[in-house]
Amino acid sequence: MQEVKDFKPTIVAFCCNWCSYAGADLAGSSRLSYPADVKIIRVPCSGRVNPMFILKAFERGADGVIICGCHPGDCHYSTGNYYTRRRLALLYSMLDYMGIERGRTRVEWVSAAEGVKFSTVMNKFVEDIRALGECVKLGDIRCKD
Amino acid sequence: MLKIGVFVCWCGSNIAATVDVKQVVEAVKLQQGVVFATDYQYMCSEAGQLIMRNAIEEYKLDGVVICSCSPRMHEATFRKNAERAGLNPFMVEIANIREHCSWIHKDVEEGTIKAIALANAAIAKVKLNAPLISGESGVTKRALVIGGGIAGIQTALDIAEAGFQVDIVEKSPTIGGNMAKLDKTFPTLDCSACILTPKMVDAAANPNIELLTYSEVEKVSGFVGNFKATIRKKARYINTDLCTGCGDCMSKCPSKKGKNEFNCGLNNRPAIYIPFAQAIPNVAVIDPVQCIKITKDKCGLCQTVCSAKAIDYKQQDEIIEREYGAIVAATGYKPIKLDKFDEYGYSQSKDVITSLELERLMNAAGPTGGKLVKPSDGSHPHTITFIQCVGSRDISGRGKCYCSKICCMYTAKHAMLIRDKYPDVNVNVFYIDVRTPGKNYDEFYRRAVEEYNVNYIKGQVGKVYESDGHLVLQASDLLNNEQILVNSDMVVLATAIEADESAKKVASMLTASIDTNNFLTEAHAKLRPVESPTAGIFLSGVCQGPKDIPETVSQASACAAKVIGLLSKAKLVTNPCVAHSDELLCNGCSNCANVCPYGAIGYETKLINDHGIRENRRVAVVNPALCQGCGACTVACPSGAMDLFGFSNSQIMAEVEAICKK
Numbered sequence: 001m002q003e004v005k006d007f008k009p010t011i012v013a014f015c016c017n018w019c020s021y022a023g024a025d026l027a028g029s030s031r032l033s034y035p036a037d038v039k040i041i042r043v044p045c046s047g048r049v050n051p052m053f054i055l056k057a058f059e060r061g062a063d064g065v066i067i068c069g070c071h072p073g074d075c076h077y078s079t080g081n082y083y084t085r086r087r088l089a090l091l092y093s094m095l096d097y098m099g100i101e102r103g104r105t106r107v108e109w110v111s112a113a114e115g116v117k118f119s120t121v122m123n124k125f126v127e128d129i130r131a132l133g134e135c136v137k138l139g140d141i142r143c144k145d
Numbered sequence: 146m147l148k149i150g151v152f153v154c155w156c157g158s159n160i161a162a163t164v165d166v167k168q169v170v171e172a173v174k175l176q177q178g179v180v181f182a183t184d185y186q187y188m189c190s191e192a193g194q195l196i197m198r199n200a201i202e203e204y205k206l207d208g209v210v211i212c213s214c215s216p217r218m219h220e221a222t223f224r225k226n227a228e229r230a231g232l233n234p235f236m237v238e239i240a241n242i243r244e245h246c247s248w249i250h251k252d253v254e255e256g257t258i259k260a261i262a263l264a265n266a267a268i269a270k271v272k273l274n275a276p277l278i279s280g281e282s283g284v285t286k287r288a289l290v291i292g293g294g295i296a297g298i299q300t301a302l303d304i305a306e307a308g309f310q311v312d313i314v315e316k317s318p319t320i321g322g323n324m325a326k327l328d329k330t331f332p333t334l335d336c337s338a339c340i341l342t343p344k345m346v347d348a349a350a351n352p353n354i355e356l357l358t359y360s361e362v363e364k365v366s367g368f369v370g371n372f373k374a375t376i377r378k379k380a381r382y383i384n385t386d387l388c389t390g391c392g393d394c395m396s397k398c399p400s401k402k403g404k405n406e407f408n409c410g411l412n413n414r415p416a417i418y419i420p421f422a423q424a425i426p427n428v429a430v431i432d433p434v435q436c437i438k439i440t441k442d443k444c445g446l447c448q449t450v451c452s453a454k455a456i457d458y459k460q461q462d463e464i465i466e467r468e469y470g471a472i473v474a475a476t477g478y479k480p481i482k483l484d485k486f487d488e489y490g491y492s493q494s495k496d497v498i499t500s501l502e503l504e505r506l507m508n509a510a511g512p513t514g515g516k517l518v519k520p521s522d523g524s525h526p527h528t529i530t531f532i533q534c535v536g537s538r539d540i541s542g543r544g545k546c547y548c549s550k551i552c553c554m555y556t557a558k559h560a561m562l563i564r565d566k567y568p569d570v571n572v573n574v575f576y577i578d579v580r581t582p583g584k585n586y587d588e589f590y591r592r593a594v595e596e597y598n599v600n601y602i603k604g605q606v607g608k609v610y611e612s613d614g615h616l617v618l619q620a621s622d623l624l625n626n627e628q629i630l631v632n633s634d635m636v637v638l639a640t641a642i643e644a645d646e647s648a649k650k651v652a653s654m655l656t657a658s659i660d661t662n663n664f665l666t667e668a669h670a671k672l673r674p675v676e677s678p679t680a681g682i683f684l685s686g687v688c689q690g691p692k693d694i695p696e697t698v699s700q701a702s703a704c705a706a707k708v709i710g711l712l713s714k715a716k717l718v719t720n721p722c723v724a725h726s727d728e729l730l731c732n733g734c735s736n737c738a739n740v741c742p743y744g745a746i747g748y749e750t751k752l753i754n755d756h757g758i759r760e761n762r763r764v765a766v767v768n769p770a771l772c773q774g775c776g777a778c779t780v781a782c783p784s785g786a787m788d789l790f791g792f793s794n795s796q797i798m799a800e801v802e803a804i805c806k807k
Contacts, residue, residue: 010805017217018678019658025215028244036250036259039804040241041266042216044722044792047740048776053797060805076656076679077775078742087780112678113660119249 009063009129011038013122014053016046018076019111020068026115027122034122037129038066045069046107047080051091054105058095064104064129068121071109081109103128104135147207147272150181150200151264154188154213156243161186163247163256169212172261176268180204189219197223198230208236208271212264214243233276235721235791240267262804269799277721277790282770284370284717285470288708289314291362291651292475294322295341295694296686296701298348300473303705305353309712312467313348314376316647317406318359319424320345322477326407326501328508328515330694331558332589338423338510345425357465358426361647365654368743368773369681370470370717378463382431382439383417387455390419390427394447394456403435405512409502411520412512417447417456422510429455471708472655474665474677475685475701476648480640481536485543489535489638490609495521496616497609497636500531500552503559517567519634526634529563530573530618531556532606536641538577545641545662550691552639553580557593559637564597573600573631575620583693602629609636648688657682664690675704683707722791723772724779726765728753730786733763737778737787745771746778 015021021042027034043049046069054065067088069081088107095105108121151173155161166184174182181204185193188211200206209232211223216239224234242260250256288304290297293315301311313320324330325345327337348354357376364375398415405414407421416435419427437444438458448456480501483491490497496519498506509515519526533552536544553576560572579601581587593599604621611617618631644663652659657677658666665684668676675684685704686697711717726737728751738746745768753762765787767778776789788794 010807012801012804021215022217022658022678025217025241025244028215028246028248031248033249033251036246036252036255039259039262039266040245041797041800041804042241043776043797044789045775045777047780048789048792048797050780050794050797052794053801056798057801057805060802061807062801062805070658073653074656074659076658077773077777078656079740080742080775080777083740083777083780111660112658112666 007130007133009037009126010061011064011066011126011129012057012062013038013040014043014046014049014067015040016069017042017044019070019074020118022112023110023114023118026112027118030115032115032119034119035126037126038122045075045077045080046084047077049084051087054091058100058135063135064125066106066108066125068108068110071111074111100135101132103132147178148180148204149178149208149210149268149271150204150206151179151210151212151268152188152197153182153184154193154211155184155186156214157186160243160247163250163253164242164260165253165257168257169260169264173264173268176265178272179268181206188213189222194226197226201227201230201232206232208274210238210240210264210267210271212240212242212260215241235277236271236274238267238271238274240264266800266803269803270796273793273796273799275790279721280719280769281716282370282719284712284714285468286310286712287469288471288473288712289374289467289469290473290475292322292477292688293320293356293358294475294477294686295324296477296697297473297475298344299698299701300475300685300705300708301348301354302344302351303702304708305351307709308353309709310353312355312357314360314362315356315358316361317420318381318430319420319426320348320356320358321425324694325421326504328504329558329562331554332585334558342423345423349425356426359430362651362654365472370711372469372472372681374467374469376465376467378465380460380462382433382456382458382460383429384455384457385426385428387453388428389453390429392419393450394429395419397446397450399444399446400435400437403432408505408512411502411505471681471683471711473683473685473704473708474651474655474657474688476645476651476688478642478687479645481544481643483535483638483640486535488608489532489606489636490616491638494611494616496634497638499638499640500555500559503637507562517563526570528571528573528633529635529637530631530633531560531575531637531639533574533576533639535638545643547662547691548580549641551642551693554586554589554693556639557590560599561593561597564599571600573602573633575602575604575606577605642687642691644688655679655682664688675700675707681711719770720774722774722789723769724767724774724776724787724789726767727786727788728764729755730784731764732784733765734783736781736783737765740777740781742775742777743771743773
């Protein structure tokens with residue numbers, strides 16, 4: 001799909017409280033910009049992200065969903081991010097089946113000290129989602145207000 | 146119908162410059178349930194908090210949303226404030242419109258739209274919040290300090306002084322760490338051993354301190370106030386109760402080819418050894434890889450000569466399990482490996498040494514008895530050249546991007562000591578910048594230049610090579626803008642320091658955050674510098690970032706104060722944001738218990754009344770004292786029975802919906 005210049009995607013970012021949310025805070029206090037399309041939801045752990053939340057986001061019109069957690073081995077709760085990784089690998093195949101492009105869901109590990117990485121990841125993700133364009137696959141079942 | 150109040154903070158101009166706060170107030174007023182919305186310059190100020198309390202009372206608010214800085218900054222402040230006004234503190238939600246909005250966006254329209262979206266998500270969430278009551282848990286009145294260098298010793302001494310039990314776990318056979326290897330310390334030129342060893346002795350003599358040397362922490366579980374640690378006490382092959390530290394075994398041991406770790410490998414030590422004369426505990430240890438008796442079952446001389454009968458070749462590692470209320474990481478540092486810095490000739494010439502090696506060469510207890518000689522031939526050097534920033538402030542990727550902080554000062558110290566003891570020796574120092582912030586530091590450096598005539602040259606060294614029995618440095622002199630060749634008998638490299646290799650493992654065990662340089666992360670760079678973000682874990686010394694001895698000791702004592710504060714509490718308030726199971730939905734499958742990292746989920750057979758059908762069912766029961774609120778179980782649960790207070794399925798779904806609303 002052709003990139004539309006004024007396309008403002010809706011992007012939901014789930015960030016774990018201990019690493020990535022703090023990383024996002026650091027990006028903020030370091031004034032490292034990324035597009036305003038990204039909106040962050042704080043969760044205690046990336047392992048708290050139920051695939052239902054991601055499906056709900058797409059159903060409600062999200063164009064991209066990104067899940068950020070502590071680096072493997074560094075999870076505040078020891079193992080949460082390992083579950084995230086495996087769980088989302090399964091979800092990808094389901095999203096494929098539903099016709100939602102693979103690139104619209106992403107998992108990234110961002111530590112509390114990686115403000116720069118947070119900003120870079122978000123800039124790249126938004127760029128990729130803009131290239132993919134609006135997510136319309138779930139349009140017919142999407143709840144209309 | 147819940148009544149929600151929204152408070153939008155300007156944060157001076159931090160938020161107000163990029164977000165039209167008035168517009169946010171007007172927009173949130175349109176949300177269902179919002180009965181009050183206002184803005185104020187500083188919501189966190191007492192005046193701002195008063196506005197919030199008054200509104201809670203006047204409008205009988207059921208929930209509050211604060212649009213402000215990160216909840217990591219002021220969530221606790223606003224929750225406490227809600228409580229003062231009689232509102233349950235967990236009925237407060239924060240919309241982060243500073244770090245996640247105003248500070249990263251430039252365009253006011255864009256920032257305002259995003260701030261409204263974040264506020265709406267928080268409003269949607271707070272409507273589903275439930276009032277929560279915090280529980281209580283006990284505190285084990287004992288602290289664990291991992292690392293027995295000056296940082297760990299100081300922290301342990303201060304905690305012990307306050308009357309609490311402390312264990313120091315040190316991986317090497319003696320406490321003392323890197324500081325024990327130093328000859329003198331800046332900026333006073335005190336003898337390092339003279340100021341450190343009394344502290345080592347104090348630590349050993351203090352009835353509240355137990356030293357577990359030659360030991361490593363293997364596993365840590367639990368949570369603040371209630372940690373459990375598994376410690377491996379490695380076999381020393383010596384009965385420490387019997388060994389008198391006489392050293393007879395060392396002189397008789399025929400296997401003398403071990404690298405002397407204490408002297409940075411500059412000389413050798415026997416297979417059975419006491420690391421250094423003032424080692425604590427002053428008992429021997431056998432290197433099992435080097436010992437002929439252990440490897441080949443020959444020799445056994447040390448056992449023959451030991452009059453105390455302390456040698457035990459069959460000794461096994463011992464596993465100790467202990468409970469602690471607080472844990473201190475004091476894992477320290479080591480100099481980086483120089484294999485990526487071939488240009489300085491460290492591996493080619495014996496006369497190119499690191500600064501730590503120079504400390505040993507200058508030390509009276511070192512391999513040369515304190516006589517400064519060229520390591521290659523034992524002759525007296527006439528010129529010594531120091532190279533600063535070897536691997537520090539390195540953006541090539543070979544070294545470390547940070548400043549190691551101690552090198553400028555110890556190089557000035559070395560230069561001064563050499564010039565003082567051997568006035569005939571010329572000393573050159575190649576530097577990028579000389580950094581001397583600290584009390585009496587710049588004065589110290591100036592003495593090196595002005596009184597001791599140390600030749601400081603601004604410029605970097607490109608290559609060090611041997612020629613005609615001496616070393617040649619090919620360098621640039623930036624102030625004179627010329628390329629120069631400098632002859633020198635010895636070259637000393639101010640090698641960058643890095644976090645000890647144990648730091649990463651320790652951080653993982655403690656679930657403490659670590660940065661890309663393997664330094665442990667503090668909870669707040671300015672306001673909580675000695676605490677890890679993980680409750681009950683504290684940071685002491687260089688494990689948190691490069692620092693010199695005065696700073697390390699300050700931080701170690703600060704860390705002890707925090708530990709004492711924690712251990713002094715009779716009870717700790719526990720986080721009520723824990724998992725809970727809906728017994729009607731639970732089918733007792735065990736999925737939740739399988740993913741729980743804390744063993745917080747058990748099963749009970751309960752009489753369940755399921756729409757009139759009464760039957761005994763096996764259902765999951767969460768122990769709120771053990772649950773840490775990660776929420777792993779909520780996702781693993783196939784029947785949707787498990788949910789998390791504070792971050793419930795419906796709350797997160799509501800946030801998602803609010804954000805996606807176009």
